[in-house]
Amino acid sequence: MxxxxxxxxxxxxxxxxxxxxxxxxxxxxxxxSPKTCRNFIQLCLEGFYDNTIFHRVVPxxxxxxxxxxxxxx
Numbered sequence: 135m136x137x138x139x140x141x142x143x144x145x146x147x148x149x150x151x152x153x154x155x156x157x158x159x160x161x162x163x164x165x166x167s168p169k170t171c172r173n174f175i176q177l178c179l180e181g182f183y184d185n186t187i188f189h190r191v192v193p194x195x196x197x198x199x200x201x202x203x204x205x206x207x
Contacts, residue, residue, distance in 0.1 A: 149178060153188070158197075 151158040164171045177183060188199040201207070 149175070151183075 147162055149160045149162065151160060162171045162174070182202070183200055186199055186202055187204045188197045189201055189204055190196070190198040
């Protein structure tokens with residue numbers, strides 16, 4: 135476990151991603167996916183996603199990011 139915080143982070147609410155194209159609000163569904171929300175928040179607190187790029191953008195459908203290498207692999 136990380137030493138970023140002393141207790142488990144909350145796994146409900148929203149996360150705001152700041153991008154060069156504006157903000158993206160991500161709603162967390164902690165009842166449906168508690169481990170995924172907890173892991174995502176933990177990675178955010180540790181700065182894992184800082185300065186990563188969206189390596190796949192399909193307008194009107196999907197954006198994918200979070201790969202530190204920026205390749206999607």
